[in-house]
Amino acid sequence: MTKTRIRFLKCDPTKANSPMSKVCTFHSHPTNAAAAADIPSAGDVFQFLNFRHLRTITAGATRLWVWDKTKATLGTVKKLGDWAEANMLTEVRRLEKAFPCAWHDPYMKLALKQLGLDWPKSREDWEAHWEEMLRNVLRIKVRVYSREGALRPHWPCRRFGSVHQRRCRSRERLCRD
Numbered sequence: 001m002t003k004t005r006i007r008f009l010k011c012d013p014t015k016a017n018s019p020m021s022k023v024c025t026f027h028s029h030p031t032n033a034a035a036a037a038d039i040p041s042a043g044d045v046f047q048f049l050n051f052r053h054l055r056t057i058t059a060g061a062t063r064l065w066v067w068d069k070t071k072a073t074l075g076t077v078k079k080l081g082d083w084a085e086a087n088m089l090t091e092v093r094r095l096e097k098a099f100p101c102a103w104h105d106p107y108m109k110l111a112l113k114q115l116g117l118d119w120p121k122s123r124e125d126w127e128a129h130w131e132e133m134l135r136n137v138l139r140i141k142v143r144v145y146s147r148e149g150a151l152r153p154h155w156p157c158r159r160f161g162s163v164h165q166r167r168c169r170s171r172e173r174l175c176r177d
């Protein structure tokens with residue numbers, strides 16, 4: 001990949017709007033966003049289905065995940081499109097009255113609910129189940145990788161030398177010194 005082939009967009013710490021027409025998008029979550037960095041947001045899921053992306057890659061704090069649309073996902077995309085065509089204006093107007101500056105998130109969760117994904121009340125629930133929910137309910141192809149595993153071999157560690165891998169399992173941060 002070269003600079004000219006990547007469109008770079010600096011976003012908000014909690015918001016990343018991907019260019020809608022791109023086949024593949026990438027965004028990273030701020031690693032200091034602790035608990036929220038390693039889970040997808042409602043916006044991440046909604047945008048992936050709503051826009052033309054075939055693949056989206058997200059880097060969290062310790063994990064990296066890749067989502068692909070397959071033929072099976074297209075059924076979900078169609079369902080979302082049909083629902084939005086019939087309901088978007090009414091629902092956005094209603095939500096704008098209730099949450100004038102924050103209607104996006106409830107709208108996206110409402111739309112996902114029509115697809116069978118009832119957004120869990122607790123973050124722990126979402127963290128534990130998002131992979132299977134995306135696979136089984138939304139029919140998205142999901143792959144999750146450990147960022148730590150992938151990074152470790154590439155970070156030379158002056159501090160721990162040859163015991164680098166073993167020591168770094170719990171103290172990865174030190175390796176970047």
Ligand SMILES: [Zn+2]
Nearest residue numbers: 040041044058
């Ligand atoms: Zn995100």
